[in-house]
Amino acid sequence: MDKVSKEQVIKIADLVRLALSEEEVDKYTEKINASLEYAQFLNEVNTDDVEPTTHGIVLQNVMRDDTPEYTISQEEALQNAPEQQDGHFKVPSIMD
DSSP states (O other), rough: OOOOOOOHHHHHHHHHOOOOOOOHHHHHHHHHHHHHHHHHHHSOOOOOTTTOOSSSOOOOOOOOOOOOOOOOOHHHHHHTTOOEEEEEEEEOOOOO
């Protein structure tokens, strides 16, 4: 795989409207080339026996069973409400 040159980094920076100093150009050239070398290393890994996936983690249905459980009554829910009206919580209006 070809390495990225300083000129290419400067051109990309210009395209995305970034003003880079000479030190930053050197730093980003080095970092991009290190990333490309690592990607090339990953391309060389033998994956013949690896099944293709769309996600790295095996996903399973983790939902609980829908079983009825104890709930409080309407009266118990409204017991400590500062205001209530017609069996509902009464809150200040947010629109006139």
